[in-house]
Amino acid sequence: xxxxxxxxxxxxxxxxxxxxxxxxxxxxxxxxxxxxxxxxxxxxxxxxxxxxxxxxxxxxxxxxxxxxxxxxxxxxxxxxxxxxxxxxxxxxxxxxxxxxxxxxxxxxxxxxxxxxxxxxxxxxxxxxxxxxxxxxxxxxxxxxxxxxxxxxxxxxxxxxxxxxx
Numbered sequence: 001x002x003x004x005x006x007x008x009x010x011x012x013x014x015x016x017x018x019x020x021x022x023x024x025x026x027x028x029x030x031x032x033x034x035x036x037x038x039x040x041x042x043x044x045x046x047x048x049x050x051x052x053x054x055x056x057x058x059x060x061x062x063x064x065x066x067x068x069x070x071x072x073x074x075x076x077x078x079x080x081x082x083x084x085x086x087x088x089x090x091x092x093x094x095x096x097x098x099x100x101x102x103x104x105x106x107x108x109x110x111x112x113x114x115x116x117x118x119x120x121x122x123x124x125x126x127x128x129x130x131x132x133x134x135x136x137x138x139x140x141x142x143x144x145x146x147x148x149x150x151x152x153x154x155x156x157x158x159x160x161x162x163x164x165x
Contacts, residue, residue: 001069001077008065008153011058015090016146018051019139038113045106052098059091080156086149093142097135105131 026047034040066087069077108131112124 001072001074004065004068004077007061011061011065012146012150012153014054015058015062016143016150018054019143019146022047022051023139023143041109041113045109048102049106052094052102055094056098059094062087063091078156080152083149083152083156086145086152090142090145090149093138093145097138097142101131101135101138105135 027044030040030043030047031037034043066079066084070079105128108124108128112121112128115121115124
């Protein structure tokens with residue numbers, strides 16, 4: 001069980017910490033360092049694609065460890081309904097971003113950056129920004145849910161510590 005819980009905490013740290021680092025440090029650094037919107041945008045697309053691979057791995061680990069804890073029947077490791085709901089919402093949101101929205105954004109970005117005509121480029125960028133808005137909003141919602149899941153798990157740990165001393 002110690003290994004199971006350690007894996008859960010590491011997976012949550014990757015999921016939540018990765019988004020905090022990307023949104024709080026990488027994005028500002030890229031746009032303050034790179035020479036232009038095109039090169040910075042392409043870099044961020046690749047950075048988020050790498051982050052999404054980590055999210056997929058973290059999601060698999062979180063689902064597997066949650067299943068294991070539930071399957072074990074150990075009362076100390078009991079899986080609460082709120083924990084399952086929050087994790088399910090995180091997985092659904094991540095799936096929507098990774099499978100539907102991000103690929104669309106990548107196609108729109110490639111089209112916008114390949115366009116040379118200023119008017120067409122402006123229109124293509126507007127389309128790109130329209131799809132980036134829900135991606136950002138859902139990513140922030142997922143970050144909030146991840147922090148909420150950390151809180152749920154911390155509360156469970158504290159409750160169990162007081163109950164079994």
